[in-house]
Amino acid sequence: MKLALRHGFVLLMCVFALVPILFVVSAAINPLGTLASTDLVPHGASLGNFADLFSNDRYPFARWFLNSVFIALAASFASLLLSMMAAYAFSRMRFRGRRVGLLALLLIQMFPQFLAIVTIFMIFTRVTELYPAIGFDTVWGLLLLYLGGALGANTWLMKGFLDTVPKELDEAATVDGATHAQIFWRVILPLVTPILAVTGLLAFIGIMSEFIMASVFLRDPESKTLAVGMFGMIAGDQRNANFGMFAAGTLITAIPTVGVFLWLQKFIVSGLTAGAVKG
Amino acid sequence: MAHDAHAAADTRRGPRPRREVTTAFVVSRVAVLAVAAALLLYAAPPLVADGSWVSLTLLCAASAGIAYLYLTRRFVPAKYLIPGTVCLLAFQVFPVLYTVSTAFTNFGDGHRGDKQAAVSAIETGSVRQAPGSPEYALTAALRDGELVFLLVDPKTKQVQAGSGQGLAPVTGAQVGVTGKVLRAPGFTVLKAPEAAARGQEISKLAVPTSGGVIKANGLSRAVEGRAALVYDAACDCVNGEGGPWKADEARGYFVNARGDHLAQGWQVNVGFGNFTRVLTDPTISGYFLGVFGWNLVFALASAGGTFVLGMAVALALHHPRMRGTKIYRIALILPYAMPSFAMLLVWRDMFNRDFGLINQLFGTNVDWLGQSGTARAAVILVNLWLGFPYMFLVTTGALQAIPRELTEAASIDGASPWYGFRKVTLPLLLVALTPLLISSFAFNFNNFNAIQLTSEGGPFPAESPQVGATDLLITYTFRLAFGAGGAQFGFAAAISVFIFALVAVISAVAFRRTRKQEEVYA
Known part of the structure; x- marks a missing residue:
């Protein structure tokens, strides 16, 4: 009886979790491709929406997809490296200003970068005049901008994890004549893979869905990311007509996330409890 | 601090061991020099062209600093800290400081x-047409590739050339019956389609005269105007x-x-004007408090709600005789794998009054996002859907770390399951998950996407079209800065500073309570 109750509750939650996804799938294979004609249970099945998505002149979906995956992969790799290096210094070395630096990071990470969106917009207006290659409408500029948040977000987490890795390991390496760089690359990095996997996954998911800065930053259709581009796809009076295409795009967007998820899966459960939230 | 200094002194003592010069060593140094030089070569020319000498000096100093830092064997910690710190300073600390200084100005539309x-x-x-001034017949022409106006006075038939420098008489020009110049020595007369292609350039050109300027009025007329x-x-x-x-x-x-x-x-400095406006202007301060209150409710409901839901599911599955947990788990995690921005938009359309799934399923005709009560419930529900899988994952992990003997011991001692959960399981879970709950709260406090992509802050009451029922402080700020009602960057920056302060206070209180940070200093 009690077991039945448990199953009932879990099933209810599964329905809650799956209904919107079912709706997306149904919309994506809906031959009519409009919001109004989409039901929870699909009337027919066709891949027309997927075909439209890639053959459409107004919405360069494939380009957006590449932009997003490139930015998300590059930014999460680079930010992992930057914050891992900082965490290594904070955890293993003693230097003047260490305490102050740690406290400053704690303070800074409380301020989400996009709160300064107004001035970031003003700063990059100037940068665009001077260096168009890293200004508005470029993936490189956005990448740099995301790296600005790298140190604040993950350093504490990684330092905490690194503190649990026995110091004797790198001391042994030092005795064997390893330099600090060799210790970092050959000893520390392999040991912290679980936390790297988790923060990497979270950073990847966060950047794939980042909307506010990208929407201010990217206005040229060719340079948009999926979040900005697909938002425009169902903006205004396009909302009803393009819904099938949008749903198809949503399913395709989930592929890289699921891919990264599967790739890093074995580390996830041990690392997740170390904490962070979905963006 | 004393401990740090002591440790530093330790490393300085004694002769530094000689190290071999390896290939990796040489390659890495060359790479660093190359990067620093490339940076300098790329970044310097535009600054020189622009005459920004301060920035140029900073840039050279930075490049030299990087080259020195990675060539010397000293300052090892700095080698690891500098790359991240530079990004942090440039794209986070500097914008924040800049925001604070902008908050003291009236920068925005009309004050740029x-x-x-x-x-x-x-x-x-x-500039308006000067009374009594002639209306010239205009012919656009090129002189050495530069656009000039050939102007024919309708009364005297005298031809003049007008450029950005002023008017000059032209001799030997041939004027057609319509008053247009057909050809003139030294000028290439543009034909109508060519002139039309340069329409923007033509409408921009202003020929200064003694009393005002001559500007084109269409492509074949020009008038003298006075300010x-x-x-x-x-x-x-x-x-x-x-x-x-x-x-x-x-x-x-x-x-x-x-x-x-x-x-x-x-643009002028308005001192604390923007801040006092937030606090004293009744059309803003009243709403500000309202928005702040709703913002708190939203963040608490999101963080708490996702935790309770996620934990409930995890507890339900956490039973030795529970079957099919693997399949359940995959189904429950799926929302987490979907791109959240797209799913927010999907939820928005599911709540749509005319074509939305919710109204279809329940046979209702409710404008869910059009009324403040249902809109607020809707955005929280959507956020629960997005957030509970994560909490489920995390609690599942934490539950497995709690030894089963503890709960069994409680039940043997005669505790009811509910009592055992409250006194044993929950406290242990909270120890592990409180830092996560705090960061989830802080994240949702500024959860821009969850609002902007669903309700866009609406519905907006008729009497205050600026502030919607589901507006968070951050969406409100965003609309002030980039919205349709004209940009008010200074004022938006002032509200950002308020949010900074609020977030800092809330986080400080939360961290004091957990005192987590102190043990990490060790």
């Missing part, structure tokens, strides 16, 4: 440039229509005796 720019914008914007408003440095005012307009340095506007101001102003 300095006073000189405002004066010239006012003067050129007020209706003229700046007079002696009285620091603008004379003309409706004036005199006196410069008001406190507000950054030209104001006349009736208290009206010209649309174009300039």
